[in-house]
Amino acid sequence: MSSDLQTKLDILKTSSVSSNCLKLFPVGKKRTQRVCVGDNEGVTQAFAIKKGSVNTSFKTLAQGKPIKGVELHKSRVFYACGQTVRGVSKKGKEFYRLDSNISEDATGMAVRVPSLWLSGNYILYHYVDSVEKGFFMSPDRINTSAPHFDSNDPGNDKVFVGCQDRKIRIVRNTDCDGHISTEGGVTSLLVNEEQKTVYYGTESGHVVAMQMQGNDSSAKWKIDSEKSGVNEMMLYDINGDGKDEIIIARNDGSLEIYSFLSGNEPTRILKRSLDESITCVQAGKLISPEFDDILVSTFSGRLIAFTNHQYNSTSTPTSTFGFLDDKKKVVGLSKTERISNLQKELEGLEDKLAKVKVNYSKLSSEIVAVHCQYETKASFILDTKEAFYRLNVESDVHLEMVIIRSEIALDLLDSSGDNNVVVSNITVDEKKDGSSKFIASFRFTDNCKRIEILLRTYEGKYGAIEAYTIPKLNPKISKIHQFHVKPLSLHERMDDEKAKTFIQNRPLNKLTVSGSFTLSEVHSWIGLCVEGIPDKVSDDEVVYYFHSTFQETCLVIRLKRGEAVVESDNITAISVVEEVVTKAATDRKTKVNISFDINDSSFEYVLNLLYPKVEYQLSLSEKVKLIDALKEIQLQEEDVSFLSKEFKAILEEADQLLEDSKYQTKRLDFLNEILIRLFLDCIKFKRKNAQVYLPSFKQLLESRKYTLESIVKSFKQF
Structure with a gap:
């Protein structure tokens, strides 16, 4: 079966829809599936697509708060809204209600009767038969969760909790049994219990499959960042080859399908794009039992189906209207019927608009409108x-x-x-x-x-x-x-194991802050410096590793009660942390003692890391000047193998060089700012007068004729 999904159909319009709020019922008697969706106005509704039109099964009243999770158990629907979980039958009759005692609105939910997990921003609550069995408090914000059910031992059920601090925590009986380090803040989780595989997507766009053995894990495959966060994923055999494809919905409106065509590595076989973010994705038999379709919800509340059904654009007024199946039979309403339905709907909307205008005109004569509802x-x-x-x-x-x-x-x-x-x-x-x-x-x-x-x-x-x-x-x-x-805004947190290898043999500068402060206090001070520090700390001593995404330098932070030790090969990072911590301690009127251990070889080490970027920008103008001449030679000579490697590289990279040249001045100024800050911090810790050395260094940078040796010499003059 083809997975081209050429046809895009607008099915329904609701208010905004959050992730995990779109589900498909099991296949019914007519071999198609009904849809259930919850929106941000608190409305939950179920419908089926019959003869080309939407047939609503039920629609609840607006709850006034957004739906933050929809789960199906057989033909029953559970949904979380505010601090309450409700259950309704397939016809919309409420049969279950749990008024939880959580202190915040729920942000997610997972159900396996008789168990229910309800998550807030930092706490995951576990209920069995509507009785709270306990809770797990996460050190950082909970973005998503997915339960893993043990069919042999229900008491061994566990939940994978995706957190903002780049970790998936494995929670069993409200205790954390272990964690998995990830490439970014986890935004989507998917569990395949049969294959014992956990799939996760991050806000940075990575998708990774982890093979689980107890609490241990190993990566099976990885899809590198597509530069847009993952909102939701699902497994479904969309092309009928007997293997599940992985379907990914992204924040930039991309819908991707990856198949395992050769071996265990995923290959992208389809990509569709919308003009707004996709919040949910489901796949199944929506329109006809002969075809598999993909249904997505968008941020604005549109429900859109991607299908292989083909619209019959050559229909006559007396012919039927709808989709062509593989036998070229047309399924759906007649064109006349559809036009009639649309006219009735349009008349109804015009009546509603007229009433709203009358009410608005009455109000606007006395009151000035200052608010419009939009998300x-x-x-x-x-x-x-x-x-x-x-x-x-x-x-x-x-x-x-x-x-x-x-x-x-x-x-x-x-x-x-x-x-x-x-x-x-x-x-x-x-x-x-x-x-x-x-x-x-x-x-x-x-x-x-x-x-x-x-x-x-x-x-x-x-x-x-x-x-x-x-x-x-x-x-x-x-x-x-x-x-x-934050001051160290281009630093990214690293996995502990990778970081230990990354920082080996680097010349590190050391900052030590001591005083009569608690771990929570110094932890909050460090949190002002760099992203990736959890809001809360539960251990007696913590270690965080970071690296600069631009300069490839490292930063190590060790915290405990009464002491903070910060190490980095970049003296600027040390200086920034010292400034922020000193200001925070002064604001709280806390006395601290600060000491430094400066490694002189770190200056040259960092310059060696940074200079290739500087050198590229400095040489860019000369390379661009040669492009036209080299292209002329290429047109006249069939064989340009006689050119040097440098000239060949310029020809191959001509388009990129021309694009980079547009931003050369801006990028070189940015690099010079980094060099000047590094120079000033070097002067600061050497206790020299900046007025003496800085003017000549700035003059060197402005000349744009400097080399690595001349810059290193400037740093070694004092």
């Missing part, structure tokens, strides 16, 4: 390969403009690449607005609900970034999303 979401995620941040902004209605304002200096690298976006980078007058260091606006000339903006931060500087979204609605209003950039 937005935004994320600010570090791209560890490129060492910049991806700011994604999305709305469930079309956007008119997005404005970015920042308290710190930023480099605007790119937007989504859409030609329908007009970008204005506004020069800030610091005399009039001292709090703003960066302002940029993005105006949409066409209908658009989503934009991705690429920004690079400067380490050592910290503050808030604000994203204002203005929709194409009246009255004109805006929603704001705020993100806090």
Whole structure:
């Protein structure tokens, strides 16, 4: 069976839908499957697709809070809303209700009768027969969870908990039996109990399959980052080859299918894209028992089916309307019937609109409207390969403009690449607005609900970034999303085992902070410096490993009561941590003692790591000048093997060199900023006068004729 899924059908429109809120019932008597979906207005509904139209089985009243989990048990539906879990029959009659005693709204749910797991931001609660058996408190935010059921021993059931601190925790009977380190914050989990395999997706876009043996695990395969987070995954044999494919829904609107064509490594066989993020994905027999379809929900609440059914575009007014099966039979409503239904629906909408306009006109004569109902979401995620941040902004209605304002200096690298976006980078007058260091606006000339903006931060500087979204609605209003950039913003947390190999034989500088402070206090101070530090700490002593995604330097942090030890081969990282910790301790009026152990060889070591990037930018202008001449030679000479390796490389990389040359000045300035900060920190710890040495060093950088040897010489002069 083909897995091309050429036809895209809009099935239904609801309000926004969260992950894990779309499910398919088991195959029914007519060999098709009904759909159940819960939305952010608190409405849960079930429907089937019959003869080309949506036939609703039931629809609950709006609960006023978003549905945060839908689970099916046989033909019954369980859903979590706020602090309550409800169960309804296939006809929508409520037969179960659990008013939990959790102190926050539920963010996720898993059910296996008689067990139920309910998760909040940091706590996972376990219920059996509606009685709480205990809870597990996670040290960092819980993003998702997936139960693993032991058919031989129900008492051995466990839950895999995906957390923001790049770990999957294995929880049994509310105790953590072990953990799996991951490539990023875990956003999606999938368990195959028969094969004892756990699949996880991360916010950075990785998808990994782990083979489980008890609490031990080993990686079976890995799909490298696609630069967009994974919202949901599922296993389904969509092409009928007898093997399950893995279907992935991503935050950028991509729907991907990977098959195992050769061996155990996945190969992508299909990719479809939407103009908004996909929150849920399911596969099954929705429209006809002869075909397998994929159903997705989007952020704005659209339910879209991808199918192999073909729309009959040559239908006459008396012919039927719908989809062609493999025998070329047309299934569905007649064209006349469908037009009639659409006209009735349109008339009903016009009546509703007229009533709303009358009510609005009565109100607007006395009251000024200041609010419109629409949903937005935004994320600010570090791209560890490129060492910049991806700011994604999305709305469930079309956007008119997005404005970015920042308290710190930023480099605007790119937007989504859409030609329908007009970008204005506004020069800030610091005399009039001292709090703003960066302002940029993005105006949409066409209908658009989503934009991705690429920004690079400067380490050592910290503050808030604000994203204002203005929709194409009246009255004109805006929603704001705020993100806090930390001083070591380009550092990424590392797995402990990988980190120990990474830091071997590196010349490390050492910062020691001691005093009468608790572990929680110093832990919160370090959390102000770098992303990836959990909000809570439960051990008596903790160790964190980081690496710079741009400079490839390392950072090791060891914390315990009364002492913090920070080691790094980059003296700038040591300086930044010292500044932040000193300020935090001063604000709390806590006395601390600070000592340093500086390794002089670390300066040259870091310069050797950084200089290849500098050298590439310095040589870029000369290489670009040669491209036209080399292409002329290539046109005149059939064989260019006589060219040197350097000239051949320029020809092969010509397009990339021309693209990089557009940003050369900006990138070289960014690198020079890093070198100047490193030079100043070297002067600081050597206790020298910056006014004496800094002017000549800046002059050297501005000349753009420096070498690694000349820079190293500048660092060794004192």
